Amino acid sequence: MLNERQDEVVRAITDDGSFRVVALRTTDTVKAIVAAQRVKGDEARWLGELVTGTIMVRETMAPDLRVQGVLQSAVGRDALIADSHPDGGARALVQRTRGGTLVLGDGAVLQVTRTLPRGSAHKGVVRITGSGGVSASLMAYLQESEQVASAIAVCTVMDGDEVVAAGGYLVQLLPELGEGQLAVMTARLEDFPPMSTFLKDDATTPQTLLAELLYLMPYTVVGSGAVRYQCRCDSQRLRATLSTLPPAELESLIAEGKDLEIECDYCHVEYRFPVSELKTLLAVD
Incomplete structure (x- = not known):
């Protein structure tokens, strides 16, 4: 080898x-x-x-x-x-x-x-x-x-x-x-x-x-x-992607009342975004 x-x-x-x-x-x-x-x-x-x-x-x-x-x-x-x-x-x-x-x-x-x-x-x-x-x-x-x-x-x-x-x-x-x-x-x-x-x-x-x-x-x-x-995923990139969602989609996620969980398909690392963070993204939008 x-x-x-x-x-x-x-x-x-x-x-x-x-x-x-x-x-x-x-x-x-x-x-x-x-x-x-x-x-x-x-x-x-x-x-x-x-x-x-x-x-x-x-x-x-x-x-x-x-x-x-x-x-x-x-x-x-x-x-x-x-x-x-x-x-x-x-x-x-x-x-x-x-x-x-x-x-x-x-x-x-x-x-x-x-x-x-x-x-x-x-x-x-x-x-x-x-x-x-x-x-x-x-x-x-x-x-x-x-x-x-x-x-x-x-x-x-x-x-x-x-x-x-x-x-x-x-x-x-x-x-x-x-x-x-x-x-x-x-x-x-x-x-x-x-x-x-x-x-x-x-x-x-x-x-x-x-x-x-x-x-x-x-x-x-x-x-x-x-x-x-090397996987290219990280929480900042996912957060930036979430910030581009239409307000209606963010509001729908917030209405569910639970943390948003996203798993990377490449490395299977799981990222968690609490409702409070989703509300912050909506307010910025």
Whole structure:
């Protein structure tokens, strides 16, 4: 298993300008997210891989922007949602319908959204085909929506229902790529061990994974940063949201005569607003 105590992402570019490579460890982040969402089995594995992949897309395409990845089930309206922020914080959400089951494969959809500086959004959607899983879906998204050819491997190693390790890599082809370099990398990736093999090895770090991918290829590390689980909820944000409610809605809540309880869907922390505070918000409004 990756033995760095802190989750981390490392970005590098080969000195000849052929490849951009991102390697990352997300073990602790995924463990915390899976625990917060109370998921097990395939849902936990897919959620972990979506979180890792969303971080990876942000790091390679939009390091300074928020990126959200959504996996929509092939059946029903169940979905997995992952958020990655420029400060390294990540969180995720499982949306379930009553009696619903998340199904990946033919008919499922991957949607990736980048939030642009002025609040607008760049959105790309691809349909999932076959059984390539999250890795293949991310490659299809980059190819179809961003016109970027990449090789991606994301993985969540499970022991029963417990997350053991998580991480992945991305190799992006750059404009300076020549036929010789492409042939070398193609052969290397064809023989490259599964990502799970590296995740189970205590000696593996994002840096050693990078060195394996770019063996005998001179490269320069161009960036790195910590990754962590971080929910964005807090009482001040919820209070600000409540203050935007129409007076009639606030009056209705006050008339019920009991504290307003709100639970965050991402982290399940519960916030309580007493009637006196609701009356204050109404008076300010």
